[in-house]
Amino acid sequence: MTLNTSRREFLKGAAAAGAVLVVGLRPDGALAAGDGAAQINPFVKIGSDGRVIAVVKHFEMGQGPATGLSTLIAEEIGVGMDQIGYEFAPSNPELYANLAFGQFQGTGGSTAMANSFMQYRNAGAAARAMILDAAAQSFGVDAGTLDIVDGVVTGADQSAPLGDFVATASQLQAPAEPVLKTPDQWRLIGNPDIRRLDGAIKGNGSAMFAMDVYLPNQMVVMLARPPQTGGLVAGFDDSDAQSIKGFIRAATLPNDAAVAVYAENTWAAMQARDALRVDWDLSAAETRDSAQIKAEILAALDGDAEYNVLNTEPGPMDQAAQVIEQTFYFPLLAHAPMEPLNCTIEADADGGVTLHDGAQMPTGPHMALAQIFELPMDKVRINTMLAGGSFGRRATPSADYQVEAALAFVITDRTRPVKLVWSREDDVRGGYYRPAFGHKVRVGLSAEGDIVAWDHRIAGQSIMKGTPFESVLVHDGVDHSSVEGVSDTPYTIPGFHVGLTDTKKATSTLWWRSVGHTHTAYAMEVMMDAAAQAAGRDPVEFRLAHLGDSPDAVRKAAVLKLAAEKADWGNAPAGRVQGVAVHKSFGSFVAEVVEISGAADSGVKIEKVTCAVDCGIAVNPDVIKAQIEGGVGYGIGHAMRDEITLTGGVVDQSNFPDYEPLRIRDIGAIETHIVPSAEPPTGIGEPGTPPSAPALANAIAQAGPVVALLPMVNDGVRFA
Amino acid sequence: MSFVLKLNGVEHEVDAEPGTPLLWVIRDELKMTGTKFGCGVASCGACTVHVDGLPMRSCQTYVDDLDGAEITTIEAIGATEAGAAVQQAWQELDVAQCGYCQSGQIMSAVGLLTENPKPSVDEIHDYMDGNACRCATYQRIRAGIQRASEIMES
Numbered sequence: 068m069t070l071n072t073s074r075r076e077f078l079k080g081a082a083a084a085g086a087v088l089v090v091g092l093r094p095d096g097a098l099a100a101g102d103g104a105a106q107i108n109p110f111v112k113i114g115s116d117g118r119v120i121a122v123v124k125h126f127e128m129g130q131g132p133a134t135g136l137s138t139l140i141a142e143e144i145g146v147g148m149d150q151i152g153y154e155f156a157p158s159n160p161e162l163y164a165n166l167a168f169g170q171f172q173g174t175g176g177s178t179a180m181a182n183s184f185m186q187y188r189n190a191g192a193a194a195r196a197m198i199l200d201a202a203a204q205s206f207g208v209d210a211g212t213l214d215i216v217d218g219v220v221t222g223a224d225q226s227a228p229l230g231d232f233v234a235t236a237s238q239l240q241a242p243a244e245p246v247l248k249t250p251d252q253w254r255l256i257g258n259p260d261i262r263r264l265d266g267a268i269k270g271n272g273s274a275m276f277a278m279d280v281y282l283p284n285q286m287v288v289m290l291a292r293p294p295q296t297g298g299l300v301a302g303f304d305d306s307d308a309q310s311i312k313g314f315i316r317a318a319t320l321p322n323d324a325a326v327a328v329y330a331e332n333t334w335a336a337m338q339a340r341d342a343l344r345v346d347w348d349l350s351a352a353e354t355r356d357s358a359q360i361k362a363e364i365l366a367a368l369d370g371d372a373e374y375n376v377l378n379t380e381p382g383p384m385d386q387a388a389q390v391i392e393q394t395f396y397f398p399l400l401a402h403a404p405m406e407p408l409n410c411t412i413e414a415d416a417d418g419g420v421t422l423h424d425g426a427q428m429p430t431g432p433h434m435a436l437a438q439i440f441e442l443p444m445d446k447v448r449i450n451t452m453l454a455g456g457s458f459g460r461r462a463t464p465s466a467d468y469q470v471e472a473a474l475a476f477v478i479t480d481r482t483r484p485v486k487l488v489w490s491r492e493d494d495v496r497g498g499y500y501r502p503a504f505g506h507k508v509r510v511g512l513s514a515e516g517d518i519v520a521w522d523h524r525i526a527g528q529s530i531m532k533g534t535p536f537e538s539v540l541v542h543d544g545v546d547h548s549s550v551e552g553v554s555d556t557p558y559t560i561p562g563f564h565v566g567l568t569d570t571k572k573a574t575s576t577l578w579w580r581s582v583g584h585t586h587t588a589y590a591m592e593v594m595m596d597a598a599a600q601a602a603g604r605d606p607v608e609f610r611l612a613h614l615g616d617s618p619d620a621v622r623k624a625a626v627l628k629l630a631a632e633k634a635d636w637g638n639a640p641a642g643r644v645q646g647v648a649v650h651k652s653f654g655s656f657v658a659e660v661v662e663i664s665g666a667a668d669s670g671v672k673i674e675k676v677t678c679a680v681d682c683g684i685a686v687n688p689d690v691i692k693a694q695i696e697g698g699v700g701y702g703i704g705h706a707m708r709d710e711i712t713l714t715g716g717v718v719d720q721s722n723f724p725d726y727e728p729l730r731i732r733d734i735g736a737i738e739t740h741i742v743p744s745a746e747p748p749t750g751i752g753e754p755g756t757p758p759s760a761p762a763l764a765n766a767i768a769q770a771g772p773v774v775a776l777l778p779m780v781n782d783g784v785r786f787a
Numbered sequence: 788m789s790f791v792l793k794l795n796g797v798e799h800e801v802d803a804e805p806g807t808p809l810l811w812v813i814r815d816e817l818k819m820t821g822t823k824f825g826c827g828v829a830s831c832g833a834c835t836v837h838v839d840g841l842p843m844r845s846c847q848t849y850v851d852d853l854d855g856a857e858i859t860t861i862e863a864i865g866a867t868e869a870g871a872a873v874q875q876a877w878q879e880l881d882v883a884q885c886g887y888c889q890s891g892q893i894m895s896a897v898g899l900l901t902e903n904p905k906p907s908v909d910e911i912h913d914y915m916d917g918n919a920c921r922c923a924t925y926q927r928i929r930a931g932i933q934r935a936s937e938i939m940e941s
Binding site: 127128129130131262263265266267268269270271272273274275276278279281287312313332333334337403404405406407453454455456457458490491689690693694696697699700701704722723724728729730731732733734735736737 | 804807808811814815816818819820821822823824825826827828830831833860861862865874877878879881882883884885886887888889890893911912913915916918919920921922923924925926927928929
């Protein structure tokens with residue numbers, strides 16, 4: 068090995084000075100690079116010690132982007148997963164926008180990998196090219212003769228750690244169009260043995276969630292909120308709270324939405340809040356019972372639909388050999404992420420503020436805080452922490468809990484940081500639910516048992532109307548999230564009519580893992596089974612017969628066939644029955660076969676779930692499997708026994724004893740098979756959820772009733 | 788009021804009101820954040836610690852009832868044979884997703900394996916039923932306990 072000694076010594080000197088190469092995008096979208104002083108916000112930072120840091124623009128709620136985006140960077144540069152770390156990007160919608168959301172930084176719609184795949188690979192590839200150019204100068208060879216393997220630049224009989232070239236590389240121009248590695252060169256992308264980068268810290272207690280922020284001299288704030296949506300504070304009495312050690316004070320928030328209780332610690336805040344007596348102005352509050360809300364939704368399924376969403380050649384329903392009909396109901400559901408909502412705000416020395424938050428959509432709270440504190444955007448900083456689950460809850464268009472914390476902070480003298488903590492009761496009762504929905508479906512079958520007409524009515528509360536997403540996701544009055552999974556189904560359905568009616572606002576609603584697909588997949592897939600049964604046909608064969616040759620239909624059929632094959636469809640062991648469902652959501656296709664023992668009246672036990680997924684290129688196969696496993700559990704657990712109900716507008720449930728999570732004994736083995744694909748990556752955080760509940764329902768219906776009114780325990784199903 | 792807590796082998800003098808849950812002493816006073824707040828009513832298990840070797844829900848264990856007790860949290864459980872085995876298995880299988888419940892899952896799993904080094908699936912279900920995971924990582928928790936059992940045996 069020969070070394071250019073003087074050059075090497077120079078590089079070592081630069082290394083000692085802590086040189087760093089950063090590669091990312093300029094606001095105009097062009098790749099850019101530089102040293103630590105460069106005016107870009109990077110996707111990758113490489114220190115002269117060779118340590119690579121991926122700057123992850125998506126938050127980590129367990130769905131894996133910290134590992135996934137790091138994998139892309141590591142792959143393109145040529146370092147091992149033990150040579151890369153990650154940090155979360157600052158909040159800056161110009162530089163870290165979600166490409167699927169426009170000028171908005173955030174995570175949702177299962178878009179993290181889909182919108183980052185090329186960005187992060189390009190940044191990694193640019194960094195690689197610059198390091199190779201710097202090394203080529205040093206070695207006195209052509210860059211094309213060099214490679215980076217496990218963080219070492221090798222070629223032309225020379226080698227050196229890539230960190231040696233960081234100082235020189237940081238002075239070079241980023242290539243406009245870096246050369247990406249080809250799939251045959253991938254060592255990390257698609258490798259099932261890659262472990263999560265956050266695995267170790269999540270096993271030894273050192274992972275830092277927002278709840279774990281303890282700033283010097285901080286106060287803990289808990290809020291007394293009105294018992295019903297729409298209530299306001301009329302007054303309060305804190306005389307009983309005064310005697311609680313650690314209680315500081317209570318104050319009504321500037322928007323009258325709640326009373327803030329300030330305390331020295333969490334336990335004092337909890338007790339003081341309990342001791343508070345609040346008078347509420349409930350004149351504008353919701354006062355309905357959930358039975359009434361349900362009746363209103365079901366009534367809206369009859370008569371003329373408010374919106375005619377789809378009408379392909381009015382179907383010959385009256386000429387069908389037989390017509391089957393089913394009405395479905397889906398209740399309000401809470402997200403109940405494991406980490407109760409919380410965030411901390413502190414004043415910065417320059418007059419700005421910093422928010423410490425498991426921020427799912429940082430741009431929302433960023434703008435809200437800038438407004439509340441009357442600060443320019445660059446004086447509001449967001450420190451994104453790990454999030455203990457979210458399932459959508461940490462991404463409200465109103466930035467609800469961050470605004471609460473900001474309002475609680477803005478009325479103090481701002482010398483003490485404010486940590487807002489929600490209890491589990493606050494969470495379960497706190498609104499922002501999956502809206503309740505009803506579906507009424509009539510399917511006409513020909514004498515041969517094929518679908519000839521499908522009349523599908525949907526009623527429920529729009530999620531997107533009145534939010535910043537309305538302009539993108541609501542067209543001609545139709546909130547796409549109310550009908551997604553029905554109106555865009557890949558099934559071949561002649562005489563297809565879809566009608567939608569928005570119902571009156573009952574409570575605040577929000578996207579909940581898989582959004583509209585939470586109910587549309589259930590209605591579609593339970594009806595497909597009911598139709599197959601009426602036609603005397605096998606549910607898998609019946610579905611395949613209604614999947615044509617469109618690209619989506621072909622991919623949907625492929626996962627269905629794979630799941631059926633792996634589940635040994637049609638040959639369930641003695642004492643067991645199977646149900647199947649398949650659904651496209653967030654660009655991905657998932658089929659699931661649920662195998663149960665027992666029956667609806669004697670007690671159903673979920674023995675096994677076999678899944679097949681096509682989400683394009685599988686970047687981290689084991690993360691994909693984990694997301695399918697979790698998505699199945701999330702869908703099935705709620706469908707089994709959960710609902711939020713209201714009495715006089717007050718939420719009846721309060722905590723896990725009456726909003727019972729799926730437990731370990733509830734579900735057997737989940738097996739996931741990934742369809743090899745060269746298509747761009749699509750969603751994985753959500754697509755596992757939609758088919759799970761209908762597959763369970765279809766298994767139950769094999770030897771029992773069609774379960775159409777959720778949760779299942781309300782419709783005659785017992786679980787073992 | 789002043790209490791002495793022996794936690795992870797170290798005695799800490801803490802100032803807390805009688806009736807304060809151990810969870811809030813560990814987190815708010817000692818600033819050890821591995822033990823998590825999930826429900827406050829002993830219904831999710833995220834706050835599980837060991838008291839004299841047995842898993843307890845720290846949200847329903849009170850500071851005044853711990854005189855002389857040996858308390859172990861997730862930060863120190865790796866020093867035990869079962870703790871090290873469970874942490875290794877958890878990483879091998881990538882059990883955690885969001886990870887927020889996993890301190891409690893691991894503390895319960897260690898309690899199970901210490902008591903019963905080769906638990907059956909039913910025994911795993913019985914013991915772990917009080918530890919909720921909203922990410923539904925249950926099948927990996929089950930497999931992780933079985934894998935930890937193998938590690939301990941070898």
